[in-house]
Amino acid sequence: MSEPVALWQVALAAGLMLLSVGLSVWMKLGLGRDILVAGVRMTAQLLLVGLILDWVFRLNxxxxxxxxxxxxxxxxxxxxxxxxxxxxxxxxxxxxxxxxxxxxxxxxxxxxxxxxxxxxxxxxxxxxxxxxxxxxxxxxxxxxxxxxxxxxxxxxxxxxxxxxxxxxxxxxxxxxxxxxxxxxxxxxxxxxxxxxxxxxxxxxxxxxxxxxxxxxxxxxxxxxxxxxxxxxxxxxxxxxxxxxxxxxxxxxxxxxxxxxxxxxx
Known part of the structure; x- marks a missing residue:
């Protein structure tokens, strides 16, 4: 069984978004800002959901x-x-x-x-x-x-x-x-x-x-x-x-x- 994913590992995976940003800059897609905003928003939303679910799972x-x-x-x-x-x-x-x-x-x-x-x-x-x-x-x-x-x-x-x-x-x-x-x-x-x-x-x-x-x-x-x-x-x-x-x-x-x-x- 794998070990829990640490925050630094999440940050390392987030670095992969630079591939999408680089592609957008290279091909002049104009999506660089959208990609970064989507990544930050997704991360914040999921971390918040994780905290909420941790509380909800304890309820009966x-x-x-x-x-x-x-x-x-x-x-x-x-x-x-x-x-x-x-x-x-x-x-x-x-x-x-x-x-x-x-x-x-x-x-x-x-x-x-x-x-x-x-x-x-x-x-x-x-x-x-x-x-x-x-x-x-x-x-x-x-x-x-x-x-x-x-x-x-x-x-x-x-x-x-x-x-x-x-x-x-x-x-x-x-x-x-x-x-x-x-x-x-x-x-x-x-x-x-x-x-x-x-x-x-x-x-x-x-x-x-x-x-x-x-x-x-x-x-x-x-x-x-x-x-x-x-x-x-x-x-x-x-x-x-x-x-x-x-x-x-x-x-x-x-x-x-x-x-x-x-x-x-």
């Missing part, structure tokens, strides 16, 4: 666990809602509802029904699993929402023509909904296709480095990947349907005036 009550989960969900929804280039009123709420329902539902099912953690709110399991599910759901929600609203703006004429010819709002929007769902789900599916052959996932690698038996680590990773695939599908479907509801009215009309590009605000 679900209230602080749920509170932390809600804060994580709100931050994930904020990040997801900031990515689409086309926006509409209520986008943040739709993102929050989609992320919250899919992440909490699937994390709860995993803890109580699959892994069978006792108690179900055991922080050692609940917080890391929820964090992984939230991160994956965030990506699916952001990508599918960006694709749906972007296509709706770009293909407005096609959609309105179908509506004018008597199509229902669902019939007119169905191709856009389908493409948006495919976009939201594709990253997780692509990751699953090459997992174990091209890439070794972080959770499994971390468990093995911590001394866990490889077979047990693999089983945990398989469970998590199935959960992540489900969260990606459910989150993408939820947010696209909510966006569909917001941008089409009950009279089968496209409310394109509700869409605003980020530069239009």
């Amino acid at each position: 009550t679900p209230v602080p666990i749920l509170a932390i989960g809600l804060v994580m969900t709100l931050l994930a929804a904020q990040a997801a809602s900031s990515r689409p280039r086309q926006r509409y009123p209520g986008l943040l709420l739709d993102s929050f509802l989609s992320v919250f329902v899919s992440s909490f539902l699937l994390t709860g099912l995993t803890l109580s029904g699959v892994i069978r953690v006792r108690p179900w709110f055991e922080a050692q399991y609940a917080v890391p699993i929820l964090g992984m599910v939230l991160g994956n759901t965030l990506t699916g929600v952001a990508l599918s929402l960006d694709r749906f609203t972007g296509d709706l703006r770009a293909r407005r004429g096609e959609v309105e023509t179908l509506l004018g010819l008597g199509a229902t709002r669902w019939e007119a929007a169905h191709p856009l909904i389908r493409d948006a769902l495919r976009t939201g789900m594709m990253p997780t599916l692509n990751s699953m296709l090459v997992m174990g052959i091209v890439s070794l996932p972080g959770m499994m690698t971390g468990q093995i480095l911590a001394g866990e038996h490889p077979q047990n680590a693999v089983r945990y990773q398989i469970v998590i990947m199935f959960v992540l695939a489900a969260s990606s599908a459910l989150g993408s479907l939820s947010v696209v349907l909510l966006a569909f509801r917001a941008l089409f009215d009950g009279q089968d009309r496209l409310r394109s005036e509700r869409l605003r590009g980020q530069r239009d605000r």
